[in-house]
Amino acid sequence: YTVAKGDITYPVALITADEVAYAGGVHGLDNSSYYLSTGRDYWTMSPCYFDGSTAVVFRVDSDGFLGYEYVDFTFAAVPAVSLKPEATVKRGTGAYNDPFVINTD
Numbered sequence: 001y002t003v004a005k006g007d008i009t010y011p012v013a014l015i016t017a018d019e020v021a022y023a024g025g026v027h028g029l030d031n032s033s034y035y036l037s038t039g040r041d042y043w044t045m046s047p048c049y050f051d052g053s054t055a056v057v058f059r060v061d062s063d064g065f066l067g068y069e070y071v072d073f074t075f076a077a078v079p080a081v082s083l084k085p086e087a088t089v090k091r092g093t094g095a096y097n098d099p100f101v102i103n104t105d
Contacts, residue, residue, distance in 0.1 A: 015080040017046035017058035017066060025066035037064030042076040 015036070021027070024034030031037060041061045048056040048068040055071045069075070083102060092100040 012079045012081055014043060014045035014077060017044045019080070020044060020058075020060055020066050025060060025064060027066045030063040030065050032064045034064060036060065038062075038078070040076055042078045 017025075020036055023036045024031060025036060032039070037060070039062050041059060044058045044060065046058040048058055050056070056068050057071055058066065058068050059073075059075055060066055088103045090101045090103045092098050094100050
């Protein structure tokens with residue numbers, strides 16, 4: 001895919017609830033000590049259920065709580081990419097003004 005002025009040439013999506021759980025997020029438990037707990041509420045792309053009129057999707061809250069919510073709430077959408085195990089950082093610190101640049105060779 002190429003979006004945003006052609007700067008991105010690889011797929012980008014939202015993180016899944018499984019990936020959050022693998023990183024340390026637990027359904028129904030506050031946990032601000034894992035790296036995906038950002039202090040902000042954000043959506044995952046994992047559906048939870050449909051009640052007949054509104055979809056319910058997993059989300060992470062500001063305390064790292066992995067829960068679910070109706071999609072009529074406003075939360076952040078945090079992009080995620082999956083890298084191959086052999087990927088290395090070419091340069092950058094990961095900061096907003098100095099993002100990681102990944103070797104794709």
